[in-house]
Amino acid sequence: MHILPLALLGTATAQAIRGFNSGGIGPKGPKSQQDFEAEFNKIKNLPGTAPFTSIRLFTMIQHDTASDxxxxxxxxxxxxxxxxxxxxxxxxxDAFNNELDALKKAITQYGEKFTSLIDAISCGSEDLYRITPTGIANKAGIGASPDTLVQYIQQLRDAIKDTPASGAKITHVDTWTAWVNESNFAVTKAVDWLGMDAYPYYEQEHENTIENAGRLFFEAYNKTVAVSQGKAVKVTETGWPVAGPQFGQAVASVENAKRYWDAVACPLLGDIDTWWFTLDDAKGDPNEISFSTIKSDLGDPLFDLGCPGK
Incomplete structure (x- = not known):
C-alpha cells in the first residue's frame, strides 16, 4: 500500500482530479477537434487504472490564429x-490580450456547456522559472516577472467577472523552485492555489537516480506546501521520460518511467489533484526525449498503470 507523505495527508481530497497535460501540437502536427476528442476519450479508458477526466491546456488560442x-x-x-x-x-x-480575447470568445460562444467544465484557469506556465539563471542556462525561452504576472492575474479576474466563468479558480503554474523563491511570493498571494511542476529527472545537481526520484519529488512538494501561504498545492506537471538522453544520473527508459509512476503517480492519483506529463508526445527521432505514457497513435500504455493495493 502506498503511504502519502505527511504534507500530502493535510491536503488530500476525496474526489481528487486525475488529468493529463495536452498541447495544441501533436506528434503529427496541429490537433483538430477530432484529435482532441480521440485523446479525451482515450484518457477515460486506459487499461489498469481508474478513468482520467481532466486535461490541462497551455493556451486558449487555436494554432495559426490570432485569437480564435x-x-x-x-x-x-x-x-x-x-x-x-x-x-x-x-x-x-499584446499576446496576453489575445489569450483573454480567446477566453471571452469561448465563454460567449459555448456558455455554461463550457464553463461548467472548467477546473481552474492558469495564468501562465513556468514564466518565473524561465527568467532564473537555471532557466536561462537551459535556454528555456522568454519568461515574465512576478509583477507582470500579478497584473495579468488581475486582468484575467476582470475578464471573467460577471460571466458564467466568474466562479473559476485562478492559478499559476511554475516549477517548485520558483514557488519557494521569496521574490515570487506576490504571485502566491495573487492566486487561489499553486500549480507545481517537478521533474527529478532534470535535477542533476542532486543524486537523481530513479531510486531517489520519489524522495526528490515529495521533498519538492513539501517545500512548496511550506511556503504556499496556506493555499492548496496541486501537481500540474511531473513524469519520467521513456526515451531520451541521460541527465545527470537520471536514465530515460520505459522501465524507469514505470518505477516513477509507482513511486509518484500511485501516491498522488485519487488523493491530490494531478495532471500527469504526458499522454503522448512521441517523436520521430527515437533519441529525442519523450514523456509518453502510451504508444503512438493513441495505442496501449507503454507500462502497467495499475497501483496494487490502492
Missing part, C-alpha cells in the same frame, strides 16, 4: 472532459 478559441473546447464539451485552462503569459501584453 482552441478546438479543444468543443472537443471537451462533446466528451464531457474537464479542463484546466491555460493562458500563455510570456509573450508580452
Amino acid at each position: 478559441p482552441t478546438v479543444a473546447i468543443p472537443a471537451a464539451i462533446s466528451t464531457n472532459t474537464h479542463l484546466l485552462l491555460g493562458l500563455w503569459a510570456s509573450a508580452g501584453q
Whole structure:
C-alpha cells in the first residue's frame, strides 16, 4: 500500500482530479477537434487504472490564429472532459490580450456547456522559472516577472467577472523552485492555489537516480506546501521520460518511467489533484526525449498503470 507523505495527508481530497497535460501540437502536427476528442476519450479508458477526466491546456488560442478559441473546447464539451485552462503569459501584453480575447470568445460562444467544465484557469506556465539563471542556462525561452504576472492575474479576474466563468479558480503554474523563491511570493498571494511542476529527472545537481526520484519529488512538494501561504498545492506537471538522453544520473527508459509512476503517480492519483506529463508526445527521432505514457497513435500504455493495493 502506498503511504502519502505527511504534507500530502493535510491536503488530500476525496474526489481528487486525475488529468493529463495536452498541447495544441501533436506528434503529427496541429490537433483538430477530432484529435482532441480521440485523446479525451482515450484518457477515460486506459487499461489498469481508474478513468482520467481532466486535461490541462497551455493556451486558449487555436494554432495559426490570432485569437480564435482552441478546438479543444468543443472537443471537451462533446466528451464531457474537464479542463484546466491555460493562458500563455510570456509573450508580452499584446499576446496576453489575445489569450483573454480567446477566453471571452469561448465563454460567449459555448456558455455554461463550457464553463461548467472548467477546473481552474492558469495564468501562465513556468514564466518565473524561465527568467532564473537555471532557466536561462537551459535556454528555456522568454519568461515574465512576478509583477507582470500579478497584473495579468488581475486582468484575467476582470475578464471573467460577471460571466458564467466568474466562479473559476485562478492559478499559476511554475516549477517548485520558483514557488519557494521569496521574490515570487506576490504571485502566491495573487492566486487561489499553486500549480507545481517537478521533474527529478532534470535535477542533476542532486543524486537523481530513479531510486531517489520519489524522495526528490515529495521533498519538492513539501517545500512548496511550506511556503504556499496556506493555499492548496496541486501537481500540474511531473513524469519520467521513456526515451531520451541521460541527465545527470537520471536514465530515460520505459522501465524507469514505470518505477516513477509507482513511486509518484500511485501516491498522488485519487488523493491530490494531478495532471500527469504526458499522454503522448512521441517523436520521430527515437533519441529525442519523450514523456509518453502510451504508444503512438493513441495505442496501449507503454507500462502497467495499475497501483496494487490502492
